[in-house]
Amino acid sequence: MQAQPEASHFVDGRYLEDAAGAVMESRYPATDAVIARLHAATPAVIEAALAAAARAQADWAAWKPVERGRVLLRAAALLRERNAELAELETLDTGKPISETLVADAASGADCLEFFGGLAAALTGEAIPLGAGDFAYTLREPLGVCVGIGAWNYPIQIACWKAAPALACGNAMVFKPSELTPLTALRLAAVLVEAGAPPGVFSVVQGAGDVGAALVADARVAKVSLTGSVETGRKVYAAAAAGLKPATMELGGKSPLIVFDDADLEDAVGGAMLGNFYSAGQVCSNGTRVFVQKGIRARFLARLAARTRAIRLGDPLDADTQMGPLISAGQRDRVLGYIDGALAEGARLLTGGRAWGNAGWFVEPTVFDGVTDAMKVAREEVFGPVMSVLGFSEEDEVVARANATPFGLAAGVFTRDIARAHRVVARLQAGTCWINSYNLTPVEMPFGGVKASGFGRENGRAAVEAWSRLKAVHVGMGPVDAPF
Numbered sequence: 324m325q326a327q328p329e330a331s332h333f334v335d336g337r338y339l340e341d342a343a344g345a346v347m348e349s350r351y352p353a354t355d356a357v358i359a360r361l362h363a364a365t366p367a368v369i370e371a372a373l374a375a376a377a378r379a380q381a382d383w384a385a386w387k388p389v390e391r392g393r394v395l396l397r398a399a400a401l402l403r404e405r406n407a408e409l410a411e412l413e414t415l416d417t418g419k420p421i422s423e424t425l426v427a428d429a430a431s432g433a434d435c436l437e438f439f440g441g442l443a444a445a446l447t448g449e450a451i452p453l454g455a456g457d458f459a460y461t462l463r464e465p466l467g468v469c470v471g472i473g474a475w476n477y478p479i480q481i482a483c484w485k486a487a488p489a490l491a492c493g494n495a496m497v498f499k500p501s502e503l504t505p506l507t508a509l510r511l512a513a514v515l516v517e518a519g520a521p522p523g524v525f526s527v528v529q530g531a532g533d534v535g536a537a538l539v540a541d542a543r544v545a546k547v548s549l550t551g552s553v554e555t556g557r558k559v560y561a562a563a564a565a566g567l568k569p570a571t572m573e574l575g576g577k578s579p580l581i582v583f584d585d586a587d588l589e590d591a592v593g594g595a596m597l598g599n600f601y602s603a604g605q606v607c608s609n610g611t612r613v614f615v616q617k618g619i620r621a622r623f624l625a626r627l628a629a630r631t632r633a634i635r636l637g638d639p640l641d642a643d644t645q646m647g648p649l650i651s652a653g654q655r656d657r658v659l660g661y662i663d664g665a666l667a668e669g670a671r672l673l674t675g676g677r678a679w680g681n682a683g684w685f686v687e688p689t690v691f692d693g694v695t696d697a698m699k700v701a702r703e704e705v706f707g708p709v710m711s712v713l714g715f716s717e718e719d720e721v722v723a724r725a726n727a728t729p730f731g732l733a734a735g736v737f738t739r740d741i742a743r744a745h746r747v748v749a750r751l752q753a754g755t756c757w758i759n760s761y762n763l764t765p766v767e768m769p770f771g772g773v774k775a776s777g778f779g780r781e782n783g784r785a786a787v788e789a790w791s792r793l794k795a796v797h798v799g800m801g802p803v804d805a806p807f
Contacts, residue, residue: 336522352418580610
């Protein structure tokens with residue numbers, strides 16, 4: 324089983340190799356087989372990528388916005404044409420089941436390219452009348468060379484979420500994927516060139532944190548966007564701040580999902596499962612603290628246990644598989660450690676709780692009942708298929724407990740009382756909320772967090788603010804009235 328790319332990096336419109344870089348292995352999480360060997364970026368590769376980006380960006384920014392949009396639209400079409408092969412590659416790299424990667428990875432990346440491709444021509448300024456013939460106008464300008472740093476749970480989707488608005492606004496980007504999932508971003512870079520993007524407008528360099536640090540610190544870089552952990556976010560943000568560079572931080576979460584007594588039972592259970600077991604629980608916005616009101620709790624737990632036990636684990640390349648492995652042995656062991664800790668603190672195991680299978684890094688979908696707010700499993704991001712169910716009685720109580728966390732990425736509410744749904748969502752300290760759904764992230768909707776979960780927004784028209792700046796121009800049409 325091989326997925327060896329043509330070369331480790333894609334720089335200045337072509338694949339590029341530098342064997343002097345440290346060896347990186349991409350492993351199939353379902354078997355731990357090595358599927359590709361790459362090299363981390365050397366200083367020479369980093370310099371080539373940044374120099375190409377600086378050169379290309381000026382030309383790209385001079386294109387008509389509608390012309391930039393056409394490139395993104397063609398790239399979206401190419402991703403859709405190749406969705407099956409890209410889905411298989413993403414499955415090999417991440418371990419996510421093919422049933423998921425066919426609909427949630429390159430396909431959603433194509434949606435993002437299409438949205439911002441269509442929006443590009445509408446990125447205009449405004450005229451502001453000031454009286455006496457004077458007026459002002461604004462220009463929306465690109466920032467310049469930008470750096471994107473991706474995570475390993477949604478490699479090509481995250482690359483598109485950053486590249487599409489950045490390029491639509493006239494920027495160039497150097498993108499560093501996670502060292503655990505290096506493969507599909509290279510395909511995106513090649514697709515963009517095939518679609519007509521000038522060489523250097525979007526480059527991909529591989530490596531770990533030292534490569535990201537070198538990119539962020541470079542004086543040519545005008546903007547940084549990270550998807551990653553809070554710990555990594557603090558380091559990247561500090562480095563960006565040292566250069567007074569704007570940054571977008573999409574970090575972790577410990578999101579609450581609140582189920583009121585009047586909720587539709589099947590919908591609420593389904594939402595909780597989507598918010599905990601999709602991508603084997605490796606989703607930053609997951610609603611891992613499921614607060615269930617006392618009147619529905621017994622029925623909720625019974626149905627949740629039955630549906631969770633029916634989840635099919637297995638070969639991610641099998642179309643019938645519903646949940647795959649975790650990304651690595653280290654992540655598997657980390658998740659099992661949280662499970663052991665929850666048991667030691669007195670949580671009641673409803674189902675799951677063990678490693679699964681004879682190969683790969685699988686963990687059974689796990690549900691704990693009897694969890695309290697003080698337990699470690701309810702306070703820290705597990706990033707695996709582990710759901711904590713907590714009880715509550717009153718609305719004010721659950722809102723206070725839901726907000727009692729340093730995180731603020733997402734939240735969800737299930738209820739038939741739509742007035743209560745809007746009232747509760749308005750009080751929740753989270754950047755992205757769902758009512759009677761969970762973890763749906765259409766590109767038209769802004770996505771991002773508050774508090775320790777980060778700042779800035781990806782997707783939607785709001786993303787334009789993150790990837791451009793406004794220039795204001797005052798035009799005087801009469802004589803200058805000076806007091807001296």
